[in-house]
Amino acid sequence: MTAMVSLHDVTKVFAASTAKGAPVHAVDGVSLDIERGDVFGVIGWSGAGKSTLVRLINALERPTSGRVVVDGVDLTELSERGLRPARAGIGFIFQQFNLLRSRTVAGNIAYPLKVAGWSREKRAARVAELLEFVGLSDKARQYPDQLSGGQKQRVGIARALATNPALLLADEATSALDPETTKDVLDLLRRVNQELGVTIVVITHEMSVVSYLCNRVAVMESGKVVEQGSVYDVFSRPERDITRRFIGSALHDRPRADVLARLRQRHPGRIVTVAIRESEGDSGVSLTERLRAHQVDGAVVYGGITEVGARPLGSLTFALTGDDARIDALLADLGAHTEVVEHREVTA
Amino acid sequence: MRDDLWPVLWTAIGETLQMAVSALVIGGIAGLLLGIALYVTRPGNLLSNRPVFYVLNILVNIVRPIPFIIFITAIQPLTLAITGVSIGIGAAIPALAIMTTFGTSRIVEQNLVAMDPGVIEAARAMGAGPLRIIATVIVPETLGPLILGYTFLFVAIIDMTAMAGAIGAGGLGDFALVYGYQRYDQAVTWTAVAVIVLLVQVAQFAGNWLARRVLRR
Numbered sequence: 092m093t094a095m096v097s098l099h100d101v102t103k104v105f106a107a108s109t110a111k112g113a114p115v116h117a118v119d120g121v122s123l124d125i126e127r128g129d130v131f132g133v134i135g136w137s138g139a140g141k142s143t144l145v146r147l148i149n150a151l152e153r154p155t156s157g158r159v160v161v162d163g164v165d166l167t168e169l170s171e172r173g174l175r176p177a178r179a180g181i182g183f184i185f186q187q188f189n190l191l192r193s194r195t196v197a198g199n200i201a202y203p204l205k206v207a208g209w210s211r212e213k214r215a216a217r218v219a220e221l222l223e224f225v226g227l228s229d230k231a232r233q234y235p236d237q238l239s240g241g242q243k244q245r246v247g248i249a250r251a252l253a254t255n256p257a258l259l260l261a262d263e264a265t266s267a268l269d270p271e272t273t274k275d276v277l278d279l280l281r282r283v284n285q286e287l288g289v290t291i292v293v294i295t296h297e298m299s300v301v302s303y304l305c306n307r308v309a310v311m312e313s314g315k316v317v318e319q320g321s322v323y324d325v326f327s328r329p330e331r332d333i334t335r336r337f338i339g340s341a342l343h344d345r346p347r348a349d350v351l352a353r354l355r356q357r358h359p360g361r362i363v364t365v366a367i368r369e370s371e372g373d374s375g376v377s378l379t380e381r382l383r384a385h386q387v388d389g390a391v392v393y394g395g396i397t398e399v400g401a402r403p404l405g406s407l408t409f410a411l412t413g414d415d416a417r418i419d420a421l422l423a424d425l426g427a428h429t430e431v432v433e434h435r436e437v438t439a
Numbered sequence: 440m441r442d443d444l445w446p447v448l449w450t451a452i453g454e455t456l457q458m459a460v461s462a463l464v465i466g467g468i469a470g471l472l473l474g475i476a477l478y479v480t481r482p483g484n485l486l487s488n489r490p491v492f493y494v495l496n497i498l499v500n501i502v503r504p505i506p507f508i509i510f511i512t513a514i515q516p517l518t519l520a521i522t523g524v525s526i527g528i529g530a531a532i533p534a535l536a537i538m539t540t541f542g543t544s545r546i547v548e549q550n551l552v553a554m555d556p557g558v559i560e561a562a563r564a565m566g567a568g569p570l571r572i573i574a575t576v577i578v579p580e581t582l583g584p585l586i587l588g589y590t591f592l593f594v595a596i597i598d599m600t601a602m603a604g605a606i607g608a609g610g611l612g613d614f615a616l617v618y619g620y621q622r623y624d625q626a627v628t629w630t631a632v633a634v635i636v637l638l639v640q641v642a643q644f645a646g647n648w649l650a651r652r653v654l655r656r
Contacts, residue, residue, distance in 0.1 A: 183564035
């Protein structure tokens with residue numbers, strides 16, 4: 092079975108905005124495959140090119156070079172008119188919701204159905220079904236201005252799903268929402284994926300969104316995809332600094348320099364950070380067993396462990412006291428199984 | 440004011456309204472289309488077309504600054520060709536409608552530029568074509584501000600109809616000039632002023648009310 096979305100060496104260059112400025116390579120030689128049923132995260136800081144990337148997938152932007160294939164259809168070969176039915180088969184939700192303020196909630200959800208030429212009766216039935224699905228049946232006659240941010244995004248999702256698309260694109264869909272509402276919307280997206288079987292592409296700058304929702308991820312920096320794979324693999328074995336920074340931004344598990352300085356003042360011994368990953372089997376229990384085996388005393392002084400794709404990920408920082416040779420042996424032992432970083436004191 | 444002038448005043452009010460409403464309807468519709476054309480052909484927009492945009496833009500910039508009193512006399516040959524008359528209401532309406540068209544186009548364009556382009560992107564993402572987007576997104580989403588814009592225009596049109604009075608178009612401007620200014624009768628002039636102020640107030644009130652209803656505020 093072919094991939095839901097295939098990008099082949101896709102590049103998008105925007106002309107310089109000023110006469111003297113250089114052209115901007117928003118997306119630079121990106122190739123990736125998104126399989127059916129995936130919840131695929133694209134993570135990057137703002138300006139990394141991820142919003143342009145997602146707009147290439149539904150051809151709101153045309154690539155400068157490369158091919159974009161969605162559901163077996165090469166979008167780069169279609170005319171602007173030919174793209175319209177293709178776009179109608181791809182749902183899109185926006186950070187700022189982009190609801191029509193002049194239409195009611197029901198009117199907004201019915202809009203794509205009108206575009207697709209559904210009859211009035213079929214539209215009404217489908218709108219009622221969608222309102223039920225997103226839990227807003229009582230808001231049908233209200234206008235977007237009367238809704239909260241989370242409710243507006245639910246309408247956005249219902250509207251995007253109206254024509255039964257096989258693919259849903261979400262551009263920073265939760266970035267304008269508070270944490271509680273974010274979780275509700277992510278849960279709804281998860282239902283869209285699991286109950287309706289819709290493939291979802293999630294654009295975000297928030298690691299927590301990726302770890303909560305996605306099974307696969309691509310990390311973007313300066314228009315390029317610098318790492319991609321299963322969420323757990325990418326985040327448990329980051330190869331790039333940018334990926335480590337995203338993990339740190341979500342976990343806060345590794346002590347910063349100022350925290351380290353305080354830890355040193357407070358605790359005697361050597362300060363060591365040990366990565367916690369599922370595959371090594373290095374749970375907290377086995378760590379304490381190893382400490383005992385090497386006759387080293389260790390106090391947990393910092394750390395954080397969370398779940399990514401229902402598997403543990405994080406790190407613990409110890410203050411180790413005891414014979415230096417024994418500590419070295421312990422670190423060598425641990426280092427054979429997982430990532431170990433000793434924070435040596437910087438001597439002036 | 441002399442009692443025998445009242446019927447003349449009533450006729451003048453009728454003429455002014457006839458000119459103003461004709462100009463608002465003809466120029467309002469033509470101006471809406473021209474304003475939409477200016478907006479959608481603007482580089483980077485829905486039907487981005489640099490040559491068309493520049494031609495329209497320059498055309499509007501040429502016509503709009505011409506003082507109306509000069510414009511109405513300058514296009515008299517055209518008016519004669521269209522209506523067959525060169526004085527009276529019929530002679531004033533083409534000039535009023537043309538000037539209203541160009542004035543409207545700028546007001547429409549300004550309101551559209553201020554609209555959040557995100558809704559247009561959303562409609563494109565749903566597979567809607569440009570004409571559908573214009574009719575079902577751009578116009579409805581800006582209707583409130585557009586109504587206020589048209590209210591503003593109506594007031595400007597009343598102003599222009601008074602000037603049309605100078606070339607014998609009839610209406611309140613003509614009434615004030617002929618019976619007030621030329622006969623040194625200040626009471627007549629001020630009566631005309633009072634009627635015009637009243638007309639403008641009613642128009643502004645109606646426009647505000649309608650815009651509020653559309654905006655649901």
